[in-house]
Amino acid sequence: MKKYEVYKNIRKQAIIFGLPISLFALMMVVVIASLLVIIFSFSFMIIIMVFVINSTLYVGLTKFAHHPQLLQFSKVFPKIISNKKTSAFHYE
Template structure:
């Protein structure tokens, strides 16, 4: 009888082959494009080149997903949220 483990990390994001869903979709688009290139070009060098490109893309995407701070440039939310009208008058004394 099979034994199933309980999935306790419900707050973690979904991962397929070590990639988040959006990066996995990008990888699959690349694979489909590579298959079309292989089908319509009968060159061995194109086959090897496409295989190397897909392998390099997979390695790059797993590195990017492992360290997301590489592309984190700015904060998404402001530090202070206020309903006060913003004006540029300075009421303080110099």
């Protein structure tokens, strides 16, 4: 028999299908748009392509949700920490 564990960290962050609320909302917008494409398309290849795009988006979003540092391009801390006021005037 399968055991399901209770998600007790709801105060920490709500998770739906392994995605935070904002990424889940993005996924649902893409799913609704793809349903519109499927309804108005007449090609079998477009339907297959929509399913592939949705599945790769889901895999990418779950990977991003577990490792958010993947899209961090800049450094967190500055190179120099100083209390000196920054000014455009040069007195020398």
